[in-house]
Amino acid sequence: ILLFGIVAYRSLPVSDLPNIDYPTIQVTAVLPGASPETMASSVALPLERQFSTIAGIDSMNSTNGLGYSNITVQFELSRNIDAAAQDVQASISKAAQQLPPNMPSPPSYQKVNPADQPVMYVAVSSPTLPLYQVYEYADTLMAQRISMVSGVAQVQVYGSKYAVRVQVNPDALAARGIGVDEVQAAIQRSNVNLPTGTLYGAKQAFTVQSNGQLFNAAAFKPLIVAYRNGNPVRLAELANVIDSVENDKSISWFMETQSIVLGIQRQPGTNTIEVVDGIRKLLPQFRSQIPPSVKMSILHDRSESIRESIADVKFTLLLTICLVVLVIFLFLRNISATAIPSFAVPLAIVGTFAAMYLLGYTIDNLSLMALTLSVGFVVDDAIVMLENIVRHMEMGEGRMEAALRGSREIGFTIISMTLSLVAVFIPVLFLGGIVGRLLHEFAVTISI
Template sequence: YSKVNPADTPILTLKITSDTLPLEKVNDLADTVLAQKLSEVTGVGLVTIEGNQKPAVRVRVNPAAISTLGISFEEIRLALIQNNINAPKGSFDGQRQAYAISANDQIFSAAEYRNVIIAYKNGSPVRLGDIGEVIDNVENVRLAGWVDGQPAVILDIQRQPGANIIETADRVKALLPRLRSSIPPTVKITILSDRTETIRASIADVQFTLLLTMALVIMVIFLFLRKFWATVITSVALPLAIVGTFGVMKLAGFGLDNLSLMALTIATGFVVDDAIVMIENIVRLMELGETPMQAALKGAKQIGFTVISLSVSLIAVFIPLLFMTGIVGRLFREFAIVLSVSVVVSAIVSLTLTPMMCAHLLKPEKPGDHSRLFLLTEHFFRGMLAWYEAGLKWVLRNQAFTLLIAVGTLVATVWLYVVIPKGLLPMQDTGLIIGVTDAAQSISFRAMVERQRTIAEIIRQDPDVASVASFVGAGTVNATVNTGRIYINLKPREQRAGIATIMGRLRAATKDVQGVSLFMQGVQDVQIDSRVSRTQFQYTLEDADEAELSAWAPKLLAKLRSLPELTDVASDQQSGGLQFHIEIDRDKAARLSVIPQAIDDTLYDAFGQRQVSTIFTQLNQYRVILEAEPRFQLTPESLSKIHVKSTTGQLVPLNTIAAVKTITAPLAIVHQGQFPAVTLSFNLQPGSSLGAAVEAIQKAQREIEMPETIVATFSGTAAEFRSSLKSEPWLLLAAIVVIYIVLGVLYESYIHPITILSSLPSAGVGALLALDLCGHDLSLIALIGIILLIGIVKKNAIMMIDFALEAERTEGLPPEESIYQACVLRFRPIMMTTMPMSRMMPINAMSERSCPQRSR
């Protein structure tokens, strides 16, 4: 078994081609020169070759010719082994000199192998070249690969764990000119796909986001305060908080990836809030006649506890994220830490640097000394405040109705949470599609090649496709001969349609190709898969009884294909292959002194591409392959030409000691946990959700009444979704409980935290309705957004509750009057911290292109 990183996809894929050299020579250069040099690059962890066409010497024997001469396949195999030896031979150690012993015991080329003597017949030598052809070729002739219709070798480059992707990719690209100069000029090296493109787009996006946020924050602060230096002081908090966060990220070993970038993007909206609250209070006191120093001292004292409450309670929201389990939990632990650090740094800056700068940079207020902008906007702000006061008075007069509305929003929030479609992670458009072709299980390699090239050519004609890499043949890429793999690189995002649209178009274009089906899935940065499957999501059946499993898996497959929530439903069950079964007559074979092992060895020699010897060179090692001539490998009738040598040295025709018949048999039997298993994979129909698909599959299983002895489980992304679905309500509840505890400690009250948290249902309704109207699932990203919303909403409540409590304690006001006064006083800072969130609208449009996680 193997442990894999689910996100460890190649960071770079290189295409190696030549118009003049045979593919095996190109493969040899890729293996002995390019792969070795690329593996030495700092940060590169693994270089693998796809479409592997490793050079080999192929010995193709004519069965009819050797049977006439009385030579068996086993004699040829032993001759090849004995004539190509690489073994130590000792040394001489004299009085003054030492000598190592060597010999020409190795054979390195097909031309030399042709002269190997197999036997003597009638006093004349029978050489290998007399009984067949010996050629320099490839190890496995039933493997093939192309890029854009041209035979090619593919190099996949993966990074070391923890290595910086962009730096590693840049080092590889810098090495390519030197590599090109070290190989023949007819061999071309081309970058087929570059995973760093989406990462660079995300970095560019977040850089623009930071600049846009700063600009919007500055604009909002200036519009509300209408003071130049007050705007500058508040704006200083943002870069300081971000730089401080970078420092902690460096110490913690975090890199700039999609999750940390998402945390920084969200942090840009949070880190200015504390500074806004602080400076607005100081400016308000200055407007009441205080000097800058007095206002800074008094304002910091008044608002200090509020800032601490805001920051501590916001960090408390992230605590449940730190304890999330599974792969998703590990992913978002970094997100929670980065966001928490930014909040802490922001609070420190707001409590120390902001009051100091206010005391020294703000100018005292002079009656009637207002700018033209102040006079133009004051009427608007006063009108807005008057409108708010009127609404606030109405709410305080109709408290019962208001409470009824609050209860209604709570019920609506719970109902929306239950009914809204649910998913795990938003589907990304990374510009890369993996396709799997699936043909009849009895198809030959030649027929599969023909269909594969037809499919690839149709895909190439699509206007949004940049390149197509295609592979067939059983090997490291495909498990069986009847499956093929296609890698589809799309054009840059701004030049093409969305990946879902393109896949739908390709399905329609290839559905009429006879004898083959194409299944596709978009490559995701986070792959949570337990095995390679044809499509995105997996449902695995296990059973100790392989026959029972084989009978019920097709029934469930047919049922799933009828579900409207699913598309591209596929199965990895391969139980319908053709097999030519040889029934040995053991009595007759024993009478003729033929043992079953001799039969197996002869058949393997003739039809199994048997590796019988190894050629060792200074750079690599190559195989010697023994087989019958290709024309004898086309039909089972060639078995009549096969003779087996008995223990007495006589050649016995195979058909005299065995009968043959055609049967069906599995091409492959997949096991999971030591039990036979079948994995049904599927994609989602446009508009469907993973949650709806999971429910539909479970219902379909119950409807066909599948035996309980068959254990059915979701795997990969679907399994992680089910696990997260169970923990989501507890995660939300944990966030609310932690905030309640923290607020209870801060306010030393059981009631005030409930008052603060009472604003959550209305925000929850708005968030869930927005998801539904925009057609988004309640994914894990959206859930984290709701958790963040808890932090955002309670910040506004804290600012009002703090001032109301202060008014009750210092001025002796009744609760209703104190909360009214607090709402009016804190209206401006609440609006100032809320309005910068409007920046999310343009960011949503940009992030949908480069990183849909941030757009949610």
């Protein structure tokens, strides 16, 4: 038992709370420039109609703002969140034909789970480089490399990608008699990347490549929007074309500097501390690969609070064992008699780790609290049994005879007393709702 417990303890993942799947999924859709009313009628409504056909939905609500829609779908607690996510993805695909065609990207979804919250936030900023260049370093270099760390599920990049912003001058349009729709059509015609075709010869075939994509503001400025009086009217004459980001209304700030934030999520069942340590080892490598003007700072490290809380609970557990052993020695004044409960308590706790590993539990605040409370149960049984055996020895019986007769007399009593104490946690074991899921691991651990 001791060997299996030690091996299991080294393999158990460490977290602040038990791994619990909350069957809640959040869907996000973006349509730049659309009013909240447009987002509600053109984006949120078609998606909600498709989501309503999914079985097991408990509630559904949406929030619409300028250019975005957030739909939160709450499922019944008995519903598997992975299966629910697949149904949501299928519903998004079915509703794609009813959504506006000019959406920059299809709606995305994510599981809303406290256990899936990022374990670390890293801010990337630069006082000299533009924000879209900082985004490129964060997205292409850092996020992809961090996602390869063992235990990392995904890396979310909070920030806006590079985009060319065309700030149209209404006076210039009115002076030339050009509408905004003509400017939009000209930009769409000139910025395309379509297959051109293939030329077939007698002996050879050639694939014709014609790249019409424009990649920066300088390439957009010479675009011809229309002709007036036989002269071309270029985009630079009608608008201010600049290099910028897709959404310049939402910006993260760190130390009075615009920044890009990386949110790093761990895989379920992995050790949070080991994942964070693996990420921290990569940070010096990133500093040698990015320009000196780009700074990296850790905004939040979830493992710090986990380390502190786990260390406090471990100290409390060890202190409890030491105090119990000391009290037993003060009353019995017998080293051999004190050694029996002293070995029984650690053996019972270490053996519990093996059962926790088989059940897929984690070392967290609730499971360690259960072990701390169980110390009193184990010591109580050991003291009662030991006192009865010592009583028989004082009556002149041998050690073996005293042990057999003493344990036979009160063995059933100790078992019934222990079972009655465990029975107190049976209602917690079958408690429903989110609270029941949180305390399920606590009840099982203290019972074992």
